Amino acid sequence: MTGSPPLFENAVQIDPNYGRAYAALAAAYWQGSKDYFGLNQFGVSRDEGVLLAREYLEKAMENPTPLTHYLAKVVAFCKSSRKLNPENYEPSDLFCRQLRASWSRG
DSSP states (O other), X not given: OTTOHHHHHHHHHHOTTOHHHHHHHHHHHHHHHHSTTTTGGGTOOHHHHHHHHHHHHHHHTTSOOHHHHXXXXXXXXXXXXXXXXXXXXXXXXXXXXXXXXXXXXX
């Protein structure tokens, strides 16, 4: 899904209420932010990818789809993992750390 942001961005330009496209954008940027090289082809850093994922997820919640709800659960899990064990993260939890940092800024 990492290669698809331009297609989904075109879709939301055509239909600004297309919740599935916003959810797909959130998922693409979320997935890309987990892969160091995933977003470089679009000139987007990891931190920017996380922020874009957040922005698109919030927009997707206006017309939610199953993917929107799945991503919202991932966000909730990442937020709650800090409460459960704030000092013990696995390397695979990089996205959760980035997500928490970006969500706390805005």
